[in-house]
Each structure stands twice: as C-alpha cells, then as structure tokens.
Amino acid sequence: MNSSNKLSSxxxxxxxxxxxxxFLPSMANxxxxxxxKAHGSSCNVNSHGSKNxxxKAHHGSKNxxxKAHHGSKNxxxxxxKAHHGSKKxxxxxxxxxxxxxxxxxxxxxxxxxAYYKCxxxxxxxxxxxxxxxxxxxxxxQTADNCTKYKNLADKYLAAYNRCGYYxxxxxxxxxxxxxxxxxxxxNKTGKVCGLVFEDSNAxxxxxxxxxxxxxxxxxxxxxxxxxxxxxxxNQRGYYCACDIAEGTASVDxxxxxxxxxxxxxxxxDPTDVEVKAHRRNxxxxxxxxxxxxTGNVCGTVYEDxxxxxxxxxxxxxxxxxxVTIVDAxxxxxxxTTDDAGNYCLKDVVEGSASVTVDVTTLPDGATFTxxxxxxxxxxxxxxxxxxxxxxxxxEPVGNACGTIFEDSNQNGVQDSTEVxxxxxxVIITxxxxxxHEAVTNDRGNYCVINIPxxxxxVKIDRSTLxxxxxxxxxxxxxxxxxxxxxxxxxxxxxxxLPIPTGTIFGQVLEDVDSSRSYDSGxxxxxxxxxxxxxxxxxIHTAVTDANGQWTLPGLPEGEATVEVVEDTLPxxxxxxxxxxxxxxxxxLNAETDAGMDGYTIHRRSSIYGWVKKDTNENRAYDSTDxxxxxxxxxxxxxxxxxHTLITDENGxxxxxxxxxxxxxxxxxxxxxxxxxxxxxGGDPKTxxxxxxxxxxxxxxxxxxxxx
Numbered sequence: 001m002n003s004s005n006k007l008s009s010x011x012x013x014x015x016x017x018x019x020x021x022x023f024l025p026s027m028a029n030x031x032x033x034x035x036x037k038a039h040g041s042s043c044n045v046n047s048h049g050s051k052n053x054x055x056k057a058h059h060g061s062k063n064x065x066x067k068a069h070h071g072s073k074n075x076x077x078x079x080x081k082a083h084h085g086s087k088k089x090x091x092x093x094x095x096x097x098x099x100x101x102x103x104x105x106x107x108x109x110x111x112x113x114a115y116y117k118c119x120x121x122x123x124x125x126x127x128x129x130x131x132x133x134x135x136x137x138x139x140x141q142t143a144d145n146c147t148k149y150k151n152l153a154d155k156y157l158a159a160y161n162r163c164g165y166y167x168x169x170x171x172x173x174x175x176x177x178x179x180x181x182x183x184x185x186x187n188k189t190g191k192v193c194g195l196v197f198e199d200s201n202a203x204x205x206x207x208x209x210x211x212x213x214x215x216x217x218x219x220x221x222x223x224x225x226x227x228x229x230x231x232x233x234n235q236r237g238y239y240c241a242c243d244i245a246e247g248t249a250s251v252d253x254x255x256x257x258x259x260x261x262x263x264x265x266x267x268x269d270p271t272d273v274e275v276k277a278h279r280r281n282x283x284x285x286x287x288x289x290x291x292x293x294t295g296n297v298c299g300t301v302y303e304d305x306x307x308x309x310x311x312x313x314x315x316x317x318x319x320x321x322x323v324t325i326v327d328a329x330x331x332x333x334x335x336t337t338d339d340a341g342n343y344c345l346k347d348v349v350e351g352s353a354s355v356t357v358d359v360t361t362l363p364d365g366a367t368f369t370x371x372x373x374x375x376x377x378x379x380x381x382x383x384x385x386x387x388x389x390x391x392x393x394x395e396p397v398g399n400a401c402g403t404i405f406e407d408s409n410q411n412g413v414q415d416s417t418e419v420x421x422x423x424x425x426v427i428i429t430x431x432x433x434x435x436h437e438a439v440t441n442d443r444g445n446y447c448v449i450n451i452p453x454x455x456x457x458v459k460i461d462r463s464t465l466x467x468x469x470x471x472x473x474x475x476x477x478x479x480x481x482x483x484x485x486x487x488x489x490x491x492x493x494x495x496x497l498p499i500p501t502g503t504i505f506g507q508v509l510e511d512v513d514s515s516r517s518y519d520s521g522x523x524x525x526x527x528x529x530x531x532x533x534x535x536x537x538x539i540h541t542a543v544t545d546a547n548g549q550w551t552l553p554g555l556p557e558g559e560a561t562v563e564v565v566e567d568t569l570p571x572x573x574x575x576x577x578x579x580x581x582x583x584x585x586x587x588l589n590a591e592t593d594a595g596m597d598g599y600t601i602h603r604r605s606s607i608y609g610w611v612k613k614d615t616n617e618n619r620a621y622d623s624t625d626x627x628x629x630x631x632x633x634x635x636x637x638x639x640x641x642x643h644t645l646i647t648d649e650n651g652x653x654x655x656x657x658x659x660x661x662x663x664x665x666x667x668x669x670x671x672x673x674x675x676x677x678x679x680x681g682g683d684p685k686t687x688x689x690x691x692x693x694x695x696x697x698x699x700x701x702x703x704x705x706x707x
Contacts, residue, residue, distance in 0.1 A: 101134055101137040112124075115127060146179055152171075156168045156172040192249055193281070194219065196288075197237050198288055199289050213233075213236050218230060218232055218253075219233065224275070225247075244281070262288040266288075297345045297383075300388040301343075301370075303318055303390065304369055321343075321358070321362060323335050324356045325353055350380040354376075359391075366391040367392050367393075368390075368391045374387060398483050400482060404420065406494070419444070420442070421444045421466075424444070426438050426460055426490075429456060430482070431454035451482045456481070457479050459477040468497060470495055500588040504551075504586060504594045506530070506593065507544070507597075508524065509523065509599070510548075516576045528564060532563075535559055573599040576599060576600045582595060605695075606658065606695045608653060608696075608698065610700045611633070611651045611667060611700075611701055612628065612701070613627075613676065614680065614703065617679075619704065628676075629647055638661025638663065661689060662686050662689070667684070675705060680700075681701030
C-alpha cells in the first residue's frame with residue numbers, strides 16, 4: 001500500500017471512529033429504552049446545568065437531533081437484521097442473571113473491537129444484538145450506580161461547557177437519562193398530570209373545540225411522603241408534576257390563581273390520585289365557570305305633556321311602568337319605575353342588551369311616543385343610560401257608529417230581509433287630520449272609538465265593497481260632530497249589487513303535425529267564430545285572436561254550450577281533437593277554461609322534423625332537450641327541386657305539398673350556433689314521401705358541446 005492510500009485509510013478510520021463516538025449515545029438510547037418521552041418531558045434535564053449549558057444545549061439538541069435520528073435509522077436496519085436473527089443468537093425473553101449480563105457485555109465488547117479493526121458492519125450488528133441482550137438482563141440499579149451516572153453526566157457537561165463539542169453534550173444527555181431512570185427505579189416515583197379549563201358552555205364536560213384551557217394556574221401536589229410539589233398549567237391548560245412518590249397523593253388547585261369568582265362544575269378539588277411508579281397518573285379534569293362582568297342599565301319614562309319630545313321641568317316621570325331588559329345571554333330581567341319615573345337595573349351582563357317598555361302598564365289612553373325597544377351596549381362597572389321614553393295622554397274622545405247594508409229592493413231602508421254587509425272598511429278623519437278605521441261585522445255594523453272631540457268625516461272605502469256595488473242610500477262621505485264620552489250615530493248606507501256573472505275562455509288550434517292531439521308545435525287559428533249559448537238560452541258570439549284564443553265575459557251562472565262555427569275555418573280544415581260542441585259550467589266571478597279545439601288540413605303530402613340542443617349532454621334525445629331556432633334545413637325532392645326551411649322557436653321545421661318519392665333532408669351546419677356539433681340523429685338523410693299519405697316524420701337531430 002502506498003503512502004497516499006495509507007493516508008486515505010487513516011483519515012477514513014478517524015472519520016468513522018468520530019461518527020461512532022458521536023452517534024453511540026443516541027444509538028444506545030434507541031436500543032436501550034432511553035426514549036424520546038424521557039428526553040422531552042418536563043421532568044428531564046432542563047432543571048440541571050448552568051445558563052451556559054441551557055443555551056448551548058438547546059442549539060446542540062436541535063443540530064444533533066437530525067444526526068441522531070439519521071444514525072438510528074442507518075443502524076436500525078442493522079439492528080432489525082440482528083433481531084430477525086434471534087433464532088441464531090437466542091431470545092430476549094430467556095431468564096437473566098448477573099453472569100449472563102456480564103457474558104453479553106463481554107461479547108458486545110468483543111464484536112465492537114472487531115468492528116473497530118476492519119469496520120465490517122456484520123460485527124457492528126452483533127455488537128448491537130448483544131448489547132440488547134445485556135440491557136435486558138441488567139441487574140437492579142443501586143444508589144452507587146445512580147451516583148456513577150450522575151458523576152459521568154456532570155463530567156461531560158463540564159467538558160461541553162469548556163470546549164463546546166456536541167459529542168460531549170450528547171454523552172451528557174445519555175448519562176442523565178440513565179441517572180433519571182436509576183433514581184426512578186430506586187425511589188419508585190411517577191408523574192401526576194391533569195387539565196384545568198373553563199367550561200365555556202357550562203355543559204359539565206370538557207369540549208376540545210369550545211372550552212378555554214386555563215394557563216398559569218398553580219397546582220400543589222402532596223405526595224405519600226408528605227412532600228409538596230408545585231407546578232403551573234401550560235398554555236394548553238395541562239400540568240405535569242414529576243418525581244411524585246408512589247402511593248396516594250393529594251392534588252389541590254390554588255383557586256387564587258384562577259379568574260375571579262370561579263365555580264367548579266367538572267371534577268372535585270382537592271382530590272386524591274393513586275400514584276404508580278414510572279408512569280403518568282392522570283387526575284380527573286377540572287372545569288370552572290366564571291360570572292360575566294356586569295354593569296347597570298338606567299333610564300326614565302315620563303309624560304310629554306306638550307309633545308315636544310323633551311322632558312321639561314314641569315313634566316313628571318311616570319311611576320309603576322314596567323321595563324324589561326334582555327341581556328347578552330338572552331336572560332330577561334324586569335324593573336319598575338319609581339315615583340320620579342326612573343329605573344336602574346343592576347348586574348346586567350356586559351354586552352348587547354335590549355330595553356323594552358311594557359306599554360300595557362302606561363296610564364289608560366296613553367300613547368307611547370318613545371322607542372318601545374332600545375338596543376344598547378352594556379359596559380361593565382358603570383351606569384349605562386337607556387335614555388328617556390315618553391308618552392302622551394289623549395284629549396277627550398267619543399265614538400262614531402253606523403251600518404252598511406245591501407238595499408236589495410232599492411227602497412232606501414234596511415228591511416228585515418236585507419242583511420248587513422260584512423268586511424266593509426270605514427275611515428273616519430278627525431279634526432286633527434288623523435284617520436281612524438273600522439270594519440263592519442256580520443250584521444254590517446261598525447263602531448270607531450276614541451275619536452277626538454269635534455268635527456269628523458265618515459267615508460266608506462269603496463274598494464272593499466262587492467264588485468259593481470252602487471250606493472243607493474245615505475251620504476258618502478258624511479260629516480258628523482264627535483261629542484266626548486258619547487256614541488254618535490254616523491247613519492246607515494245602502495247599496496245594490498249587479499247581477500253576478502262569470503267568464504269562459506278557450507282556444508282553436510291547427511294540429512300542425514296531424515298527431516290528432518295537442519302538442520307544443522300546434523298553432524292558433526285566427527278569425528274563427530264560436531257561438532256560446534248561456535244557461536238562460538241567450539246566444540253570444542266570440543272570435544279567435546291571432547293566437548286562436550277567445551274570451552267571453554258577462555255570462556250568467558250555470559251550464560253554457562260552446563260551438564265552433566266550422567264554416568269560418570280556413571278551407572280544407574277538419575276536426576281532429578277537442579269536443580264540438582262542448583259544455584262548460586260558468587262560475588260566478590271566476591274565469592273557466594272551455595278547453596281547446598284542434599283542426600288539421602288535408603295535405604297532398606308533407607314532411608317535418610326537429611333540430612334540438614342536447615341540453616344535458618347525454619348524447620341522446622330526451623324531453624329536456626331544447627329546440628334550436630333559426631337553423632336552415634334544405635330539402636331536395638324527387639324532382640331535384642330544393643326547398644329551404646327555417647326552424648321555429650321549438651326547433652320544428654315543416655314542409656307541405658311535396659311530390660311522392662325520395663326526399664333528401666340536409667341541415668345547413670353553418671347555421672348551427674358556434675361550439676355545437678351533432679351528437680345524435682342522422683344528417684343528411686333520405687326519407688320516402690308517399691303521396692297522399694299525410695305527414696312524414698324525418699326525426700330529431702341533436703347538437704351538443706361534445707365532439
């Protein structure tokens with residue numbers, strides 16, 4: 001071997017040796033049960049060492065954490081091979097003794113030395129295997145062992161603080177873990193943990209999403225040996241006390257560190273916990289509720305005598321008026337005004353609130369002129385003004401009463417057989433210009449109360465009279481004089497009603513496709529005459545409009561006969577659907593449909609079809625597909641003549657009077673809307689026209705977005 005190869009080999013050996021030295025503690029942690037829980041718990045090394053150690057330790061653990069993980073991962077595969085080879089090397093579950101422990105330790109040391117000589121990973125896997133077996137048979141720890149681990153940890157911490165090499169710090173962590181575990185084995189201690197939270201919705205249980213976790217709450221744990229341990233909850237409301245002696249421990253929450261006026265609704269305090277060594281022992285959850293901050297809500301209710309909207313010096317408050325306050329929690333509170341008209345409700349929860357004056361507790365006849373319900377914001381620890389609410393007392397009033405009836409015999413008097421008209425609105429305008437309304441009862445009587453004393457005008461709201469009613473008796477409008485505390489006669493008003501009638505309507509259509517039933521392609525026939533004979537034998541005439549529709553109002557109640565005068569149809573049309581003549585029942589004050597009558601013309605021969613849009617893009621026709629209007633369809637008949645048709649709003653095209661023989665149907669794709677292409681139906685296609693056979697269906701061609 002030349003000198004350069006020797007140098008390379010030497011450097012490689014140094015690097016590998018350093019890596020082993022660096023990762024060995026973390027590997028031992030990984031294989032020797034010194035897990036991350038011990039390292040990461042609040043009971044770990046954070047309480048040991050100087051300030052210098054604390055800052056460097058954090059940096060070191062961060063930088064070397066990935067290396068340790070990487071190392072354990074790389075050697076983990078070797079370790080797993082050794083584990084799967086346990087049939088060859090023996091089971092971890094075999095009985096242990098001190099001699100076996102020493103034997104495994106010696107074998108581990110042997111293979112580690114062999115590994116250092118040639119760096120063959122086979123020896124390293126054997127080393128890991130026997131170290132596991134040795135750890136499994138490790139004899140019970142003694143106080144001397146614990147002291148040894150502590151001394152070694154202190155030694156490596158001092159070395160780390162001296163020179164800053166991270167390998168020293170990792171050795172320090174390794175031996176501190178051994179020391180902690182040794183102490184725990186000797187002292188038989190465990191952890192006591194718990195949760196303190198605010199039961200925000202007061203449902204008596206912990207809700208992760210809604211309940212607030214309480215931080216910085218002091219918890220005192222007195223263990224079975226009488227030692228008191230004090231901890232505080234973290235930001236998530238959890239606490240964990242370490243080194244709690246095995247046995248019964250008492251947990252006491254210092255309520256002085258809770259928000260003011262706590263009430264415990266979940267758990268009990270203090271409470272006992274049975275501590276088992278080497279594990280976390282959970283106390284029951286502790287939940288509290290806290291009263292919301294409160295303030296006072298104050299206001300005034302008074303009589304606004306001069307109606308100026310302000311409480312003047314001579315205007316007194318109203319006593320005994322009930323006021324309801326609904327707080328931010330939706331709870332309702334009542335308070336009553338004092339002799340000065342003032343009220344003040346204490347301890348109202350902070351936040352939005354509504355203040356409502358109970359107007360039923362105002363003096364009789366009072367008109368409330370304030371705001372019935374005021375919305376305010378309650379601020380804690382202060383008087384929150386709800387404002388001043390006012391009312392006015394009315395001037396002296398009287399009543400006005402009258403009657404409205406149907407004067408059937410038009411004699412101007414309500415005879416015993418003439419009933420009153422119910423539901424008629426009467427409007428009385430007082431001398432202040434204010435209006436008062438009443439509606440007649442079943443006997444046609446009305447009475448408007450509390451009209452201010454003085455002149456007034458009575459007027460019937462004629463829109464509430466039966467349609468076509470005409471006044472035959474009385475005055476409308478009528479001037480009267482209101483006297484306080486008296487019923488004034490506003491008189492009687494009589495009217496007559498026209499003879500009630502009803503309306504019928506219908507439609508005459510052309511059966512375009514000769515289907516002998518109505519469909520959306522049928523069109524109206526204009527100028528067709530219909531004779532209608534009413535229930536009294538009178539004959540009325542109606543004529544269809546451009547849409548083939550007709551309407552006939554003013555018919556008496558009962559059965560009427562409707563007949564289409566077929567002589568007024570265009571030449572060649574014959575009846576195909578509907579009923580002619582037909583009967584219809586005329587309903588008073590209603591419109592009744594007399595139905596449709598369909599006619600078709602006998603044609604030499606014809607052909608029709610549709611162009612549709614595949615609305616739901618299923619590439620097949622269904623009833624939801626819409627017609628495409630404005631598309632050109634070119635027909636070439638048997639004689640070579642071309643006929644261009646345009647689809648209507650339903651996508652329908654129709655051609656009559658074609659000669660018999662083969663006709664080619666071709667859709668002009670240039671007239672199809674942009675972006676659409678044919679998805680069903682054939683185009684072009686050839687259809688056979690049989691002369692005199694009626695209409696030939698050329699089918700439906702659909703276009704959609706799909707190619």
